[in-house]
Amino acid sequence: MDSYDVLVIGGGPAGYVAAIRAAQLGFKVACVDAFERGGKASLGGTCLNVGCIPSKAMLDSSEKFEMINHEAAEHGIQVDGARVDLGKMLGRKESVVDKLTGGIAYLFKKNKITSLHGLGRLVRQDGDGWIVDAAGTEVRAKNVIVATGSSPRALPGAPFGGNIVDNSGALAFEQVPGKLGVIGAGVIGVELGSVWRRLGAQVTVLEALPGFLLAADDAISKEALKQLQKQGLDFHFSVQITEVKQGDSGVTVTYEEKGQAVTAQFDKLIVSIGRVPHTAGLGADAVGLQLDERGFVKVDDHYRTNLPGVYAIGDVIGGAMLAHKAEEEGVAVAEQLAGQAGHVNYAVIPWVIYTSPEIAWAGLTEKGAKEKGLKVKTGQFPFSANGRALGHGDPRGFVKVVADADTDKILGVHMVGPNVSELIGETVAIMEFGGSAEDLARTVHAHPTLSEVVKEAALATDKRALHM
Ligand code: FAD
Numbered sequence: 073m074d075s076y077d078v079l080v081i082g083g084g085p086a087g088y089v090a091a092i093r094a095a096q097l098g099f100k101v102a103c104v105d106a107f108e109r110g111g112k113a114s115l116g117g118t119c120l121n122v123g124c125i126p127s128k129a130m131l132d133s134s135e136k137f138e139m140i141n142h143e144a145a146e147h148g149i150q151v152d153g154a155r156v157d158l159g160k161m162l163g164r165k166e167s168v169v170d171k172l173t174g175g176i177a178y179l180f181k182k183n184k185i186t187s188l189h190g191l192g193r194l195v196r197q198d199g200d201g202w203i204v205d206a207a208g209t210e211v212r213a214k215n216v217i218v219a220t221g222s223s224p225r226a227l228p229g230a231p232f233g234g235n236i237v238d239n240s241g242a243l244a245f246e247q248v249p250g251k252l253g254v255i256g257a258g259v260i261g262v263e264l265g266s267v268w269r270r271l272g273a274q275v276t277v278l279e280a281l282p283g284f285l286l287a288a289d290d291a292i293s294k295e296a297l298k299q300l301q302k303q304g305l306d307f308h309f310s311v312q313i314t315e316v317k318q319g320d321s322g323v324t325v326t327y328e329e330k331g332q333a334v335t336a337q338f339d340k341l342i343v344s345i346g347r348v349p350h351t352a353g354l355g356a357d358a359v360g361l362q363l364d365e366r367g368f369v370k371v372d373d374h375y376r377t378n379l380p381g382v383y384a385i386g387d388v389i390g391g392a393m394l395a396h397k398a399e400e401e402g403v404a405v406a407e408q409l410a411g412q413a414g415h416v417n418y419a420v421i422p423w424v425i426y427t428s429p430e431i432a433w434a435g436l437t438e439k440g441a442k443e444k445g446l447k448v449k450t451g452q453f454p455f456s457a458n459g460r461a462l463g464h465g466d467p468r469g470f471v472k473v474v475a476d477a478d479t480d481k482i483l484g485v486h487m488v489g490p491n492v493s494e495l496i497g498e499t500v501a502i503m504e505f506g507g508s509a510e511d512l513a514r515t516v517h518a519h520p521t522l523s524e525v526v527k528e529a530a531l532a533t534d535k536r537a538l539h540m
C-alpha cells in the first residue's frame with residue numbers, strides 16, 4: 073500500500089495549494105481530486121474550472137463587446153456591425169481554463185506530488201495515520217487534509233437541470249438567452265447577470281433580501297446598485313419565490329413582491345443563492361467526522377477536525393467562500409504540519425466583485441466599525457476628479473477610507489470604480505502592517521494613475537484631499 077505524509081482530498085485552491093506548500097516543506101504528498109471537465113480529470117476545483125477563472129474570462133470578453141458597442145465612439149472610434157461569436161467566446165474561456173488547470177498538473181509534477189483522479193474517502197484510522205480510499209485504491213496517510221469545497225445551493229422544489237442552471241450552466245449557454253432570470257443578487261448573480269446582459273439578454277434579478285450587497289459598505293452598495301441598474305439589470309428586492317416551473321422552452325417563476333403575486337417567464341434561469349459545503353463521498357459519517365448544523369466540517373483555529381490527523385480547509389469549513397482565503401488556509405495548514413506558525417489574518421481578506429464598475433473592499437465598513445464601538449473618521453474621493461480615470465473614459469465611482477478617529481489606523485477601505493480589483497491590494501498590505509491613513513496618504517503614488525484616488529481618499533480622512 074502506498075504511504076504518504078500528507079494526503080489532500082480535493083484539488084481546488086485550498087487543496088492544491090496545501091499540497092504544493094506541504095511538498096515544498098519536504099513532505100511526501102498525494103492529492104486526490106474528483107473534478108471532471110469534458111469527461112476528463114481537471115485540477116483546480118470550482119475556481120479554475122467553473123468559477124473564478126471562466127467567469128472572469130467571460131466578464132472580460134463581454135466587457136470588450138460592451139466597450140466596442142457603447143464606449144468606443146466616445147474615443148472617436150467608429151465601429152459598425154460588431155457582433156458576438158458566442159462559440160468562439162466560450163472556446164476562448166475554455167482555453168484559458170485548460171491552460172490554468174494544466175498548469176496545476178505541471179506544478180504537481182514539479183513538486184513531486186502524486187496526483188490521483190477520483191473520490192477520496194476516509195476509511196479507518198490506522199495507528200497514527202489514516203487509510204483512505206483514494207480513487208478506488210487504499211493508501212495510508214499520516215495526515216489527511218480535507219479540501220472538498222462547496223456546491224451550488226438549489227432552490228427547494230427546483231433542482232438544477234434543463235433551463236434552470238447553476239454557475240457551470242450559466243457559463244456555457246449555447247445561445248444568448250433572450251430573457252434571463254437570476255435568483256439571488258449576490259456575487260454570482262451580478263457577475264454572470266452582467267455577462268449575459270452585455271451580450272444582449274434582458275436580465276431580471278430576484279432577491280429575497282430588502283437590499284443589495286448588504287455586506288459591503290452602504291455607500292458602495294448604493295453606488296454599485298445605481299450603476300448596475302443604469303446598465304439595464306432589472307433588480308427586484310424583498311421578493312419571495314413561490315414557484316418555479318420548468319417548461320419545454322423556458323422557466324416560469326412565480327414570486328411575491330409588495331404583497332402581489334407576479335409571474336415571469338424566462339428562457340433561462342440562473343439560481344445563485346449561495347453555496348453549500350461539499351462532503352458527499354468523503355465518508356464523514358462512517359468515520360465520525362464532525363460537521364456543524366449547516367454541514368461545514370468543524371475545525372479549531374489550527375484547522376484540526378475532531379479526528380486526530382485530519383484537517384480541513386477552504387469552502388468546506390465555511391467563512392468567506394473565496395479562492396484566496398482557501399489558498400491562504402492551504403499554506404497555513406501545511407506550515408502548521410511542519411511545526412511552523414502558519415496563520416491567516418481573517419480581519420483583512422479582500423473582497424472583489426468584477427462587475428463594471430468593479431467593487432472591492434477589505435476590513436470594516438463604516439457601520440461595522442461604529443457597531444464595534446469605534447470612533448471613526450472617513451475620507452472619500454471620486455474617480456471623476458482623477459486624470460487617469462477621465463483619460464480612460466471611466467470616471468464612475470469612488471474610494472472610501474475608514475480610519476480610527478483616535479489612532480488614525482485604517483480600519484477598512486471600500487471602492488467602486490475602474491480597476492479597483494487591483495487597487496485594493498496596496499490597502500490590504502498597509503492594513504496587514506497596521507498602517508494609518510497618514511501612511512497611505514504620505515506614500516508616493518505615480519501620476520497619472522488610478523491609485524492616486526486611494527491616496528486622496530486617505531488624505532480626505534483629515535479633510536486635506538488636494539484635488540477636491
Ligand atoms: P473547490 O474549488 O470547490 O475544490 C474542491 C475540489 O474537491 C473539487 O475539485 C471537487 O471536485 C473535489 N472534491 C470534492 N469532494 C471530493 C472527494 N470526496 N474526493 C475527491 N475530490 C473531491 N472566489 C474568488 O476568490 N474570486 C472569484 O472571482 C471567484 N469567482 C467565483 C465565481 C463562481 C461562478 C463561483 C461558483 C465561485 C467563485 N469563487 C471566487 C469562489 C471560489 O471558487 C471558491 O471559494 C474556491 O474554489 C474554494 O476552493 P476550495 O479548494 O475550498 O474548493
Ligand code: NAI
Nearest residue numbers: 256257258259260261279280281344345346347393424425
Ligand atoms: P451569495 O451568498 O453571494 O448571494 C446569494 C444571494 O441570494 C443573497 O443575496 C441571498 O440573500 C439571495 N437568496 C438566498 N436565497 C434566496 C431565495 N430563496 N430567493 C431569492 N434570493 C435568495 O451567493 P452566490 O452569488 O451564489 O455565490 C456563492 C459564493 O461564491 C459567494 O458568496 C462568493 O463567496 C463566491 N463567489 C465569489 C466571487 C468573487 O469573489 N468575485 C464571484 C462569484 C462567487
